[in-house]
Amino acid sequence: MIPDEILDLPVVELAAKLDGGTLTSLALTEGYLARIERRQDLNAFITVTTERAIAEAKEADAARASGKRGVLLGMPYALKDLIDTAGIRTTWGTRALQQRMPAADADVQARLRAAGGVLLGKLSMTELANAFGNGLPTANHNGACRNPWNTKWWAGGSSSGSGAAVAAGLCAFALGSETWGSIDCPAAFCGVTGYRPTYDLISRHGVMTVAYTLDKVGVLARDARDVAPVLEALRQGELEPARAPSRIALVETKGKTLGPAYNDAWTRATETIKSLGSVVETIVLEADPKRLGAILTILLAERDVALESFTRAHAYTLYDREPWDAKAKWMADAGFSAVDYVKAARLRAIVQREWQERFAKYDVVVGAGRADPPILADKKLPDDDYGVSFGRVMTDGNLAGLPGVTIPMGFTPERFPLSLHAVASPYDDRVLLAFAEAFQARTEFHRKRPATG
Known part of the structure; x- marks a missing residue:
């Protein structure tokens, strides 16, 4: 064996x-x-x-x-x-x-x-x-x-x-x-x-x-x-050449209720990032609920088309026990219209332009990962099931189509993994991965393994 x-x-x-x-x-x-x-x-x-x-x-x-x-x-x-x-x-x-x-x-x-x-x-x-x-x-x-x-x-x-x-x-x-x-x-x-x-x-x-x-x-x-x-x-398209990032932005996490274990891990991670040889600066990304609304509007509107057989028939038996009538009601109550979708698409264009301007100055932007406590497998998800760390960098990255990478940066005292999330300009995927590789070359968290059972 x-x-x-x-x-x-x-x-x-x-x-x-x-x-x-x-x-x-x-x-x-x-x-x-x-x-x-x-x-x-x-x-x-x-x-x-x-x-x-x-x-x-x-x-x-x-x-x-x-x-x-x-x-x-x-x-x-x-x-x-x-x-x-x-x-x-x-x-x-x-x-x-x-x-x-x-x-x-x-x-x-x-x-x-x-x-x-x-x-x-x-x-x-x-x-x-x-x-x-x-x-x-x-x-x-x-x-x-x-x-x-x-x-x-x-x-x-x-x-x-x-x-x-x-x-x-x-x-x-x-x-x-x-x-x-x-x-x-x-x-x-x-x-x-x-x-x-x-x-x-x-x-x-x-x-x-x-x-x-x-x-x-x-x-x-x-x-x-x-x-x-x-x-x-x-990959089905061309990428920018691989290179080490020369300028990295760290997104300020001060004021977020991330908890002491996460804050300590983030502090150590930022020190590691500063040792990579790149110019490192701290930036602030203000909270913007409209971005959450935009990505949710686009997601749900496109879902209703992509999975129309489910949304219209309401006849399929799911593992999820919520009745289809209840699902239909909250979908109808959401009230997404063509106007809402166009407004969300316009906001996405603004977000994409903002990040294009940001990447004129930085090769990689690194933000907080998920700082949630462990979610129990046999219990109902919390109402805010992704907590405070369902974060701006990851959300913007998905909305704007940016490459992103989540990498381990530590553990809580209970051995629950902690992570950070980084993004780069479209088609700079190799630069983003070069950052991740450099970070992991200086840390051991990704080498830790759970018990094999």
Whole structure:
């Protein structure tokens, strides 16, 4: 049996072992499959593709033996269960679509397969990517997806299984999706690196739609270095060259009720950032509720079109127990009109222009991550379920289509992970990842692992 410490290695180090002949894809794949079986308590997977994974691992080992190379060749990964996989059920995390069987792969899956990746299975997610709201983590396939750091805690959402599986070492990396925080949240709660690309840099063809102009497919990994090879396999557009950021802005967090554990971790993180060799300045971003209203208006209006079969029929049976009549009422009471949507789109243009001006001065802007206390997996979500840290930088980043990265920066005394969130200019994804890699080269938080169970 492959040692646990091997399964916990980042992609770049696993690839070196595969290329060096000290590890085979088959052994690595069987190791992950065994750990998946052992950690069913996390409820991280909806479908495990055991036979296919073993076959693909053997193919990858044969290809490597013939001289083929590639970081992703033979690398085991998993997909959020809203990414289509030909002949493998893709449920969108809902009771209503348990037998949905796509005829074709999503573009991202086709690219990973072409790169020689090994698909381990499909990952848990909040029902319909939380498109209709969900007050209970347990309103989920087989119950709540649990946090590897403490199974009493929720793993976050909507890419719940992606965060939990990566943190628990059930796969080398995972794909998730984000409309407004759905990569950031599980990455933060589970203490892993979560990358959201520039809007439309990675194809969403064959991926469930929540909001046409907000959805992104991204990567969750244990190490920021692992994102680059996955990005290179998936991107469908050109990027600015990789370089270290020369100027970094830190968003002032003074006055926020983040709590002493977070404040201490943030202070240490800022000192680390100041040691990177970049010019570092502090900026203030004033609270602006209109931005929250804008992203919510765009999200809900586009959701009603993308998921019209659900919103009009009201006949589907969901894990969420809220009656469709009640959902219909709060959707109707929201009263979004074409005028509201246009106003929100105009505000988005203003936000995009503001950030364009900001990036004329700074390469990377770093802000507070999520500072919420752990959310219990078996309890109703708090009314403000993302707390004070459902933050400005991440919200603006999604609204403006900016690349973003969530990275670990510490723990509470109870060993709950703490994170920061950084953004860069559109198509400066490589610069953003260079910042994340430099930060992690000077810290050890991303190397900490929960108990393997």
